[in-house]
Every structure is written in C-alpha cells, then in structure tokens.
Amino acid sequence: MMSVMVFTPTRGDAPPRFGPDVPMIPDIGTGLLDASVYTDPERFQRERTAVLAPSWQVICRSSELPNPGDFITWAGQGETIVLTRRRDGGVSGFHNVCQHRGARIVSEPSGCARRFSCRWHNWVYDLQGAVVGVPDREDFDPAALAGLAAPAVECAEWAGWVWAVLAGPGTAPPLLDWLGPEIVSDLGVYRMQDMRLADKLTWDVPVNWKVVVDAFNENYHAAHLHAKNTTPQDVKDGRFSTYFVFDRHAMMVIPYKGVLARLRETLDHQGTAICHYTVFPTSVFNCNPTHIQLFRAVPLAVDRTRFETWELQYAGDDQDYQDYVNEHWGRLQKVVAEDVEIWDEVAATRDSSAYRRNILNNRECKITAFHRTVQALLDQAGLDQAGLDQAGLDQAGLDQAGGRP
Numbered sequence: 001m002m003s004v005m006v007f008t009p010t011r012g013d014a015p016p017r018f019g020p021d022v023p024m025i026p027d028i029g030t031g032l033l034d035a036s037v038y039t040d041p042e043r044f045q046r047e048r049t050a051v052l053a054p055s056w057q058v059i060c061r062s063s064e065l066p067n068p069g070d071f072i073t074w075a076g077q078g079e080t081i082v083l084t085r086r087r088d089g090g091v092s093g094f095h096n097v098c099q100h101r102g103a104r105i106v107s108e109p110s111g112c113a114r115r116f117s118c119r120w121h122n123w124v125y126d127l128q129g130a131v132v133g134v135p136d137r138e139d140f141d142p143a144a145l146a147g148l149a150a151p152a153v154e155c156a157e158w159a160g161w162v163w164a165v166l167a168g169p170g171t172a173p174p175l176l177d178w179l180g181p182e183i184v185s186d187l188g189v190y191r192m193q194d195m196r197l198a199d200k201l202t203w204d205v206p207v208n209w210k211v212v213v214d215a216f217n218e219n220y221h222a223a224h225l226h227a228k229n230t231t232p233q234d235v236k237d238g239r240f241s242t243y244f245v246f247d248r249h250a251m252m253v254i255p256y257k258g259v260l261a262r263l264r265e266t267l268d269h270q271g272t273a274i275c276h277y278t279v280f281p282t283s284v285f286n287c288n289p290t291h292i293q294l295f296r297a298v299p300l301a302v303d304r305t306r307f308e309t310w311e312l313q314y315a316g317d318d319q320d321y322q323d324y325v326n327e328h329w330g331r332l333q334k335v336v337a338e339d340v341e342i343w344d345e346v347a348a349t350r351d352s353s354a355y356r357r358n359i360l361n362n363r364e365c366k367i368t369a370f371h372r373t374v375q376a377l378l379d380q381a382g383l384d385q386a387g388l389d390q391a392g393l394d395q396a397g398l399d400q401a402g403g404r405p
Contacts, residue, residue, distance in 0.1 A: 006314040006321050008289060009189045009270040017186070017242055017253050017269045024242050031360035031368035038208040039350055043378075044302035050381035051374055052077045053167040055281050056178045058296060059083060060162050061197050061310075064110065065091060069127065072110045076298035076306060079166050081153050082106050082116070084127040093153030093164050094129025105150065125150060158184075160193035179279065182246040187277045189270050190287055192312060198291075199311040199329065203340050206347040209282065209299035210374070212307050215339050216276065216284040216295045217366040219254055225342055229335050233258060243365055248280035248373045250366040278366060280373060290314070291325045293332065303350060309336055 016022055036043065059074050065085040073096055074081050080096040082105065098105050098118040105118045105125060115132065116125045124133030129150035134140065154165040156175040165172045172178055179187075205212065215221070223235040237260040242253045254274040255263050263272045270289065277285040286293040291313045298306035313325050349355045360368050 006290075006316040006318055007191060007194060009191070009287075011189070011268045011270050014185055014189070016267045017244065017251070017275075018255075018263055018273070019267045022242055024240070025362055026243060026245050026365055026369075028245065028362070028365040028368050030362050031364070031371070033358040033360065033367075033371055035355045035357055037358075037371065038211060039302065041302045044208070044299070046378055046381065047374065048077050048299070049167075051281055051377045052299060053079075054165065054171045056156070056163045056165055056172055056175050057281070058161050058279075058283050058294065059093075059164045062091075062157050062160050062162055062193070063197065065162065067112065069112045069114060070110075071106070071113060071116075071127075073106050073108065076300065077166070080104060081164065081166065082129070083153070083155060083162060083164065086127055091155040091157060091162055092128040093155045094125075094150040095153065095166075097150055098123055099131060099148055099150060100134075128152075159188060159191075160195060180246055180249060182244075182251075183249050183277060183279060186251065186270075186275075187279075187285060187287070190292060192292065194315065195292065195312040196315050197310060198313040198325075201309045201311075201333070201336070203307045204300075205305050205307050205340060205343045206303060207305060207343045207350075208303060209297040209305045210371070211343060211346055212295075212297035212305050213278070213282065213284065213370065214367050215343075216286070217250070217278055217370060218364045219252065219276075220361065220363055225338050226335050229331060229338075230256075241363075243363065245366065245369045250278040250369060252276045252366065278370065280370070288328070290321070291329065293336075295336075303347070307340065309333075 060072055060083065064070075064072055065083065068085050068087040068089075071082055071084040074083065081093055082096045083091060083093045086092050096105050097103075098120065100118065100121055100123050103118055103120045105116050107119075113127075115127070117123070117133075118125075122133070122135050123131060126132050129152060131145065131148040134145060137145065152168050154169040154171065156163050158175055158179070163175055176184055219238055219241055222230050222238060234256045237255045237258075240255055240260060244251045252275070253269045254276065255272075256274055259272045263269065266272060269275055270287070272289065275287040277287065279285065282297045282299070284295040286295060291311065294308070294310040294312070296308040296310065298308065300306055311329055314321070
C-alpha cells in the first residue's frame with residue numbers, strides 16, 4: 001500500500017456505513033421492471049419534463065468557468081443551454097434559444113464574452129440571457145420586447161461542480177436541500193472542490209439513459225462482466241458490500257482490493273473502501289480514497305445516451321501519488337470499456353418480443369429504489385396535469401354558465 005502525501009478522506013464522527021450494527025441491505029426487496037420503462041418513446045418524453053428538467057444535475061466543473069465572462073454551452077435531453085460566470089462571481093444559465101425565431105444563440109462550446117449575438121438577425125443577449133439589443137427595434141411591438149429574456153436555468157455550485165435545473169428557478173428545492181444531509185456530509189468528505197479534472201471520456205451509446213444509471217447502481221455484475229479485472233478475493237469480499245437509500249439518492253460501500261479486514265477494524269468507509277454515491281437522477285460518483293470518477297448519463301433519445309466518465313485527482317506534486325492514481329485510472333478505463341461494450345448487447349434486444357421485463361434481486365435494491373422514484377415523479381406529474389385539465393374544464397363550465405372563477 002502506498003503512502004499518500006495528499007489529502008485522504010476519512011469518516012471522522014459521521015455515521016458508519018459499515019459495521020456489525022449496520023444492515024447490509026435496506027428493506028426494499030426484489031423488483032420487476034417492465035421492458036417499456038426503457039423502450040417507450042412517450043414515456044421518455046414524460047421523463048424529460050417530469051424527472052430530468054426539474055432535477056438538479058451536474059453540468060460542468062467550476063474550474064471551467066474561472067473568470068467573469070467565461071461561458072460553456074451544454075446540450076442534452078433535448079435542451080441546449082449556456083452557463084456563464086457573472087462579474088459578481090456567481091454562475092448564471094439560460095436556454096440557448098433566441099427569442100426572435102428560435103435559432104441557437106451560441107454555437108461555440110466555450111469561451112469568454114461580454115455579450116452574445118444571434119448570428120441570424122443579430123439579437124444581443126447579456127451574460128444572464130436578457131435581450132439587450134434588437135436591430136430595428138421600432139418595427140416590433142414594444143410589449144413583446146419588454147423584459148424579454150431567454151428562459152433562465154437555475155444554477156448553483158457545490159463540491160467544485162456547477163449544477164443546474166433546466167426547468168428554471170423555483171422548480172426544485174435549493175441544491176443542498178435537494179442533495180440532502182447524507183449526500184452533503186458523506187460525499188462532501190472527499191472535498192472534490194480541491195480536486196482537478198485529470199481526464200474526461202465520452203461515449204455515444206445506443207441505450208436508454210436508465211440502462212446507464214442502472215449499470216453503476218449494483219456490483220452484482222462485477223464478478224462476471226469484469227472477471228478479467230476482478231480477483232476471486234474481490235468477489236468474496238464484495239458479498240459484504242453495504243447498500244443505502246437516502247430519499248431519492250443512494251450509496252453503496254464496496255470492500256474490494258483486499259481492504260475488508262481493515263474496514264472491519266476502522267469502520268472508515270471513505271478512507272478504506274470504494275464508495276458509490278448515486279445522485280438522482282443521472283450521476284454516480286465512484287469514490288476511491290485516492291481519486292474519483294463521475295459516471296454521468298446525458299439522455300439524448302429514448303434509445304440513445306451520452307455517457308461521460310470524469311476522472312478527478314487531488315492536486316499536488318507527489319510523484320508516487322500521481323503514478324499510483326494514473327496506473328489505477330488506466331485499469332479503470334478497461335473496466336468502464338467493458339460496461340460500454342455490454343450495452344451493445346442490451347441494444348440488440350430492444351425490439352425483441354422476448355424482452356419483456358427485468359428481474360432484480362435484493363442486492364440490486366438501489367436500482368429498484370431509483371425506478372420507484374422515477375415512477376413516483378411521473379405519477380405525480382400525471383396527477384398534476386389531471387388537476388390542471390379538470391380546472392380548465394371547470395373554468396370552461398363557469399364561462400359557459402356566465403359564472404365567475
């Protein structure tokens with residue numbers, strides 16, 4: 001075991017996630033998922049509006065917006081947005097859609113600007129998306145231009161990441177409330193704000209976004225899919241993994257790499273074991289004590305996802321540390337490549353009449369909990385829409401009867 005001269009996370013006095021008094025598996029049980037959860041185009045559209053748009057999601061590293069005027073563009077789940085560093089140091093976001101006739105405002109992936117101009121008719125936007133310039137303004141209805149802006153995206157920063165709610169301000173609770181105390185305290189121990197982005201890999205994969213999230217919500221597959229990179233001892237020790245569900249989020253502690261005895265002695269899961277944190281809906285943080293990978297699913301279509309793997313390492317000039325994490329990162333890339341390859345086999349059966357459902361065991365409880373949360377949001381959105389529809393019918397009846405609301 002190497003001696004690391006950089007920051008090392010430790011549990012401290014936080015709640016234990018492993019030990020004789022910690023249940024290994026939450027009381028969630030087994031599960032069944034209909035295949036349509038992954039293949040239904042209409043459901044995917046509902047997920048865009050009811051699950052993805054109103055949720056906080058990781059967009060980029062704060063370090064990608066170091067100075068006032070710096071911006072990045074991002075596209076996914078049918079949306080395109082611009083994030084900017086304001087002059088007061090905060091981050092703003094807005095939908096990258098010109099309010100004149102719908103063209104994309106900013107085509108560059110990143111840069112630094114004082115303002116943005118749509119190339120089509122030269123409408124000008126400030127760093128927060130407000131329309132500040134319209135050629136031949138006198139030819140327009142003044143009321144149509146008053147206070148006009150590209151729809152806002154709510155932004156916040158935590159742990160060195162920029163997070164966003166694409167549905168706009170006020171849609172979701174504040175970011176720290178959304179994450180919840182367990183994720184904030186447990187994942188926060190790793191001090192990702194002090195880490196640097198060492199690498200980022202991207203794949204365009206032919207599967208539904210939830211297939212990608214599911215893949216990193218269990219370690220049942222590791223002994224089989226990753227047999228070349230998993231030792232027999234890892235397989236045995238992996239049976240002692242512990243699983244937790246925190247409202248919409250989840251985590252698991254995996255005692256691979258011969259750490260089980262030390263974990264039993266210290267109960268320091270962050271300083272010893274691999275800890276997976278699933279942050280609903282699209283992010284999984286794979287936390288080793290010495291470096292971290294973010295596995296991120298960006299939905300593109302019902303059967304297409306951009307899969308991103310971000311490699312974070314602690315800053316420092318310790319060569320032993322750099323050699324160790326870079327060697328381990330090299331091995332992890334081979335493991336992740338195996339996950340990507342198996343998704344081609346999933347895609348191959350998408351339209352098969354024999355693909356009817358997924359059968360989940362009790363150690364795949366994080367998957368079961370994740371899909372229950374997705375379904376609950378879809379159900380609530382359906383109830384809300386039904387209420388709006390009924391209110392519209394009631395209003396129409398009042399109008400016809402000459403009544404007042």
